[in-house]
Each structure stands twice: as structure tokens, then as C-alpha cells.
Amino acid sequence: MEAPKEVVIAHDISCQWDKNLWKRINVYGPDLTPPQEQKDIVILVPKFHLPAHIVECQEEFSFAFELFVGETDGEATEWTWAILNPVASSTREMGPGSRQDTLDDHWSDHNWQKNVGLPKLLLQRIKDAVPHCEENRVTFEELCETVVSSAEDGKVWLQEWTEWVESWEWCCSSGEKVTNLYIPTVKPLTMASVHLRLSEEGSDAQWGASMGTLISANKMIADGLLAEQAQLDLQKETKALGPHSTDIQRVKVLDKTSRLRQEIDSWMDVQLVYMPEVRSIHGEQDHTAGGECVVAWNIDLLLPSTLLMNHNIMCDQRLLHYKWELCCAQATEALGIVRCKVILETYVVNHKGVYGHGQKIGMASNNLLDVCRVEKTWSIATYNRAREALRHLAEPLGMMDWHKTFRVLWIEDAVPIAGLKRRKKRDTSSKETSGESTAPQLSWIWLIPGAIDNSTPEGLQDALRIEWCKLRARMQRWDEECRLLHEEMQRVVRSHEYNIKLWSDRANRSLNGATHGARAYAFRQAFLCQQMKVYCEKTWSSVEEWLKIGQIHESKRDIDDADLPGEESELHVTAILGSEWN
8 A cells, every 4th residue: 555654633622632542453453553753743723723722732743844845734624514514503403314414415516616616725835936936035134134244153053053943853854753843942031030039049038037027138139120111100090191081090000009009108118128318308208298108109219229310329339230130030021021022013014914904903913013112112111221230230240231221212122023025125225325244133132142141142132033943943844835736736737637647547448339329428527638638737737837937927816817717707616516426
């Protein structure tokens, strides 16, 4: 028995079904065991079902990262059943026989209609695939050029990434378990991880105990940063209250204001233990307020960087060090959020352009975009605020090269990697007039390390590497899609040739004088297959030229579309062909 050497299986819950698959296959013995080896059977999850899975499943069972599948989505079976959803309310009450008859009646000549529609379907798909293939190739090449021109070690990075991804693809094809290079290799720096590391050192615990408090100095600084962020969030919520806000909304904001004021008062009691310098400043501020209650978000927390900026007061060196570490983590977290929002915003804009038609879907997309852009702007402000604190702490702590990692973040810097082509077009006119090079420059947010520790090579360029790998995979997918569609077209033609010979042989084997009707039917089927073969060859006559030049000529596009049967002629052809099976 002939069987394909490699098989791709798509199933809604492949992540669970795959775990014990081969154990259960071996139970049935060699007669029911597939001829392929385990490494030759690839298990994936269909594209529509994949987003409902956890992140680990999305990374391991995605069609997007698999070789030789093109733009296949794995949902072919679902398409057929989707048209029968309205029948479910009836078939669920039927017995097995009635259910089968009802489904057969609704499916009717579905397979024949699919065969008749293959010329137009495959032509439309190749018309979509060729421009996408060329566009993604250009985008990938632009990214490679930009990496080389934007970073000193750009060529080295590209060489390492290429060797890494090719090795990963080879290991996957041979069945070896290797680290997925589409997953970040370094855990990003966070305030929680920095706070844990400082707490494990334990040096400031004795400092606090000697001064009569159980709260460590680094926790005091961390709580101060959280309180500062809570002040900004509360201020934003208060400003969002409009004239039409409900009483419940106003009460919630007032409750949050009261709780924040209590938390800040408790925090200030601990602050006085480690920073007695602020006592006199708080007294001056209370005197200036004249006994009036200061709004919670306007309370000056007087963190170490604030003392340096506004009052030129130096506190304990250890507190400056804690504030530095936590501000670095805060800036890194905020920059990571900016990256995520940039990617999300790009996805929503692209999705809206293709599917966001109609009032309901359009409003939902616009609302999501508004929320995404507000959060991106807010994260940019958080990053710049943390950077400003680092700027004032750098000199007392002797930090010299911090500005190479933490640059000023403008809204213009928050652009996607995949948007290089659009950015290049926008900047070309101004650069051409000034005589400068028009080579696109990659935004620095994708070039800085994923963690603050630049000394570890594992921490470098995670976001850029992953995006480079995704663009490379996208380019390969569309190239594979073009080749697969071309091969599918050739196989359709060969299948018609096979059917012509099959029906001709059947007609010639018929007994003369006994089965004139059968011979006529067989010759008619051979004639129809011949007509379909000629029609396919005429419809796809320009495909090889399109694949060579990487684009579709508009004149060719119009001629080919005109050659396809219109609504009336298509119905006529279908009626003729379908009548042979009735």
C-alpha cells in the first residue's frame, strides 16, 4: 500500500490527544499501525481553535511555525459541518438512519460542486498568494538590512539567528525535542523579581529591625513606587468622570481615594524610620496647605529621587541603590507593555482592514484600538517617569552608561517592526530633499536587551530575534503556499487525465449491443473530464509567469477573470455536469 512519507494531522485538542497517541496505537498491533514513524507525523491545532489554548500550546502546535504547510489552516472539516449547523436542532431528535439521510440530502452534490469550482478557487488563491509572497520577502529583507544598519553587531546577530533557526527546523523534522526559538529565552526583569532578589540578600532586614520596624527598606521603596502609580491611576479615573457619571461610579472613586490616603499615611510612618529628612519637609507642606486636606494623588511622597530633584537632599546610599534597581525594573516593565501594545495595535488595525466591516464589528474594533492606544500612551509616560528618576540617581551612584539602554521614549518610537515599509515611505520624501540615505531605521525599542544585565549574551535582543524569526516564517509560509497551489493545480490536471483514461477504458470494456447506455454514459464522462482539463489549463495559463516575476499583471488578471464562468454560465455548466449524476 502506498502511503505518504510524512503526515500532518490537525485536531481541535491535539495538545491532549497527542500525549498518549503512540501508546494507544501500539495496543492494536502491527496491522493497524501507520507505516510512518513517529517523527514523520506532525500533530497541530487548527488555526481557528488555537487562540483558545494556553500560550504553551499556541507555540508548540501552531501551523504558523511548521514547515511545508503553507497557509493551510486545518479547518477543512469544520467548513463542511459549519453549513449544517442549522440542521442540528432537527437531527438531534432523529435516529441514526434518518439522521444520515437528512445529512446526505443537505450535502447533496457538495463534492461535485467543489470539483467544478476548483479552477476558480485555486486561481483566486494563487492571486492572493503571489503578492503576499513578494511583500513578505521584501519586508524580511528590509528588516535584515535595518538590523545591519542599526546595530554594530547586526551581521553577527543575523548569522547566529539563521544558524539557530535552521538547526531548530532540522531538529524538529528529525523528531528531537529542542527549545522553541519563538519563545523568549530570558525571563524579563520585573519589579517583583528585583524585590525578591533584594529581600533574599537580607541586609536591609537587620537595618529595619535595629530601627524598630519589620518592613525592610527595599519594600518601603517598592511600596512607594506602587503608591505613586496608584496616585496616577486614581487621577486618571477621576478625570474620566464626566457630567453623566452615575452615583455608583463616583462613590467607587471616593472609596479608592479614601483607601489610598490611608495607605499613604501608613507608608509615611515607615518612611520616617529610614528617611528622617522628610519630616521637616512634610511639616512645611502641611503649613503651606493651611490645614486643608490635600487630595490623595497630590501628596508628595518624597522618594529618594524626588529629594534629589526638588530639594537637593541626599539620603542613605542604600536607599538610592534600591530605588535605582526598582526604577530599572519599572522602566523595563513599562517598555515591555509598550511593545505588546504596539503588536496588538498592529494586529487590530490589520484585522479591522480585512474583517472590520459593518457598524457592530467596526465599533468593537475602534473601542479596542482606543483602549490599546490609551494604555500604550500611559505606559510611555510611566517609562519616561522612571527614566527621569534614573537620570537623577545616576550621578550619586556612579552609573555612567545607563542612558544607552534607557533612552527617551517618544510616541514616534512606538512603531512595529513589520511596519518598516510604511515608515520608510513616510520618511522618504523628507530624506530625499536633504540628500540623506533612505535606508529604514529600526526603532530602538526593539534593539535594547530584554533584561538590564547587558553582560549576559542570553539576555540580548529577544524581542528582535523572535520578530525576525516570525517574519522569516511568514515569508516561508507564503512561498510554500505558492508552490503548494502550483502543485495542486498540476495534480488537478493529472486527475482529469486519469479520469479521462478511466472512463474511456470503461467504455471500451462495455459489451457491444448489450450496454449502449453504459457506453454512452462513460464516453460522456470522459468528454466532461476532457472539457474540465482544457478549462483548467486555460484558466491557469499565466500562473507560472506570475510565480517567476513575483507579481500579477493587471491585464492578465482582467483576462483571466473574464475567462471564468459568470453566475449564469456557471449555473449552466453545473446543471449540465450535475445532471450526469442524477
